[in-house]
Structures are given as structure tokens and as C-alpha cells.
Amino acid sequence: MPESVPVRCPSCRRERRYTAPAYACACGAAVVPPLDPAAVPTAVTHRVWDEQWVSLRCMACGRAGQWPQPELGCPCGTLVRIPVARDGTGPWDEVVAAARLLHRLGHRDVRRAGRRPPGGVALMATGLLAHVTAGGRPAALRDVEILWLAAMARSARCVHFSGAGYTADARARADGLAVPLFALTAATPPRPLNDAAHAFLGPAADWD
Known part of the structure; x- marks a missing residue:
């Protein structure tokens, strides 16, 4: 809900x-x-x-x-x-691309979360929390840790999308926490960047 x-x-x-x-x-x-x-x-x-x-x-x-x-x-x-949230942090189409992938993977109730992470947008579905980092900056270590902690508090899985890549320490921390990382553009489907992301996709990795 x-x-x-x-x-x-x-x-x-x-x-x-x-x-x-x-x-x-x-x-x-x-x-x-x-x-x-x-x-x-x-x-x-x-x-x-x-x-x-x-x-x-x-x-x-x-x-x-x-x-x-x-x-x-x-x-x-x-x-x-009641005010409706506006993006203001990056191309809204990137958020839609992330949500469409989650929907394609079976998360039919994907929606924007009420609280936004710093410099991005939060998406949620049953048992899942996703962050999309926008604004033209690479996702940092803190972005990954905030997502992981928020997901643990909800007993949910998590996944991170970024339109400008990730810092080296963010990728290392994500690998240690098994947080799936995806590269994101408005023009192409999200691209998995680590083993956790490939595992998150499962059979979808072979889809056209």
C-alpha cells in the first residue's frame, strides 16, 4: 500500500x-x-x-x-x-526506466516513496526498496549505505540505480553488502554493474 x-x-x-x-x-x-x-x-x-x-x-x-x-x-x-513531489534532481525519464525494469521483474506495485534520499528519488514495492541517484554526480559510498540501512529497517531487498556511475568506494561497499548496482540512462535499459545486479536480474538478463 x-x-x-x-x-x-x-x-x-x-x-x-x-x-x-x-x-x-x-x-x-x-x-x-x-x-x-x-x-x-x-x-x-x-x-x-x-x-x-x-x-x-x-x-x-x-x-x-x-x-x-x-x-x-x-x-x-x-x-x-496536498503537495505532490517534483523531481528537480535529474531527468524524470531515468526514474521511469528504473521503475519499468522493476515492473518487468515482477514488482507490479512500484511507486515513489514519500521520503526522498539525498540527491535522488526513492522507489518502493512490496519487499523492495530502490534508490535512483540523479543530478549528474556519481553515487557515493553514503548513498549505498543509506539505501542498505533503509532496506534493512524494512526487512526488504534493495537495488541502486545511478545515471552518472559510482565512486570506487561506493562500488566496493556495494559488493561487500551485496547491493545490486545498475547504470542508468534515459535512452537504454538499466545495465547491471556487479554480481549482485546480475543475480537480481536472474533470467531477465537474457531478455531482448
Whole structure:
């Protein structure tokens, strides 16, 4: 299930938890608006058509579409608009490429996690946590360790994607922790970089 975030009403200051709904893409996969827990919710004072929709891309097929803006009705009578996370760290297509690979490997519930790792985007599915490091810098030792620790806390497997490669100590640490590492570009499928990544792919390594 999608993670929930705490939402404080800007009018009465009462806090409630909100879970974004899942919408069905034409391909059959679920599209879930990625909530931004760091942004401040706002009260809806009047309706503007363009503000009632957000542009989201399906993690499974890459199709872009318009979906309802997340909103929550407070008991005080205020309608609260909940901010949706934006990338701002690198090509969104790279995140979609990572999500499509995970979907192809059988993780049908891939979605953006509510909390973002430093300098990247977090994806999650049942029993799996993935980080995509963007922004044009190589993934560092700390990126690998943060992912591994976060996955251990969830009793989940983990996998890392990077659009700008990895530092030498990051690759060494990943090998020691058996964290799969993938090189990522928007134009080509993710490429496995270590033994753990080849094992993660399994029979998919031979797919066209």
C-alpha cells in the first residue's frame, strides 16, 4: 500500500494522516501521486480547473497522464490541497526506466516513496526498496549505505540505480553488502554493474 503522510490543516492546525489513492493506468498498473511530506499543504479557497489536476507518468509503461490533485477534507470544513513531489534532481525519464525494469521483474506495485534520499528519488514495492541517484554526480559510498540501512529497517531487498556511475568506494561497499548496482540512462535499459545486479536480474538478463 502507498505510504501515508501527516497533513496539518492550515485553518484549525489539526493533524491527520493522508494516503494518496491509486489510479488505474491504461496498461493496468497503479499510478499513485508521489506526496511531498516536506511541503506545506494549502487551503482551497476557490476552484481553478488547472489546479485540480497533476501530470504523472506511469512507472510501469511510461505513459503520461492527468490525474486528480490530492486533497483532504478536514472536519473543520477546510478543503486541504496536498503537495505532490517534483523531481528537480535529474531527468524524470531515468526514474521511469528504473521503475519499468522493476515492473518487468515482477514488482507490479512500484511507486515513489514519500521520503526522498539525498540527491535522488526513492522507489518502493512490496519487499523492495530502490534508490535512483540523479543530478549528474556519481553515487557515493553514503548513498549505498543509506539505501542498505533503509532496506534493512524494512526487512526488504534493495537495488541502486545511478545515471552518472559510482565512486570506487561506493562500488566496493556495494559488493561487500551485496547491493545490486545498475547504470542508468534515459535512452537504454538499466545495465547491471556487479554480481549482485546480475543475480537480481536472474533470467531477465537474457531478455531482448
